[in-house]
Amino acid sequence: MTAADIEEVWELERGLFPEDAWPLEMFRDELGQAATRRYWVAEDDGRIVAYCGMMCVLPIADVQTIAVLPEFEGRGVGSTLLRQLIDEARDRSAQDVLLEVRADNPRAQALYTRFGFEHIHTRRGYYPGGVDALVMRLELDGA
Secondary structure, three states: OOHHHHHHHHHHHHHHOOOOOOOHHHHHHHHOOOOOEEEEEEEEOOEEEEEEEEEEEOOEEEEEEEEEOHHHOOOOHHHHHHHHHHHHHHHOOOOEEEEEEEOOOHHHHHHHHHOOOEEEEEEEEEEHHHEEEEEEEEEOOOO
C-alpha cells in the first residue's frame, strides 16, 4: 500500500466496515510508521479489491486489518494476504502473530484456523453493537 492507495482503501473500509471503519487519517498514520508497520493491497484490473496490514513490535506481530471485497471472497485473495502477513512477521523475527476477529464472522475464523491460529481469549463486547472479539494466536516456529 502506498499513500496514493489510501483514498481508495478508505472507501473500501467504509463500505466493508460501516460501524467501525478506521478514520482516513489512521491509514496515513499507519503508513508513516514503516519501522513497525507494513500494509499491502491486492488489485484486479487496477482496482483495489483487498488490503491488509500488520504492526510488529517484537516479539509480537499483530494483524491490524485484513479485508476482501465480497465478490472476491473464495478466490484465495484473503489467504494470499494472510500468507504475506505471516511471512513478514517471520522476516521481522516475530515469535507470535495475534489478531482479533468478530465472533459473528465464521468465514474469517475458518481462514485463520486453516493457517494454524488458535483462539486464546475473548474480548466481550469489543466491536460496535456488543459483538465479541476472538483473540487468535499463531506461534511461529523457527522465527
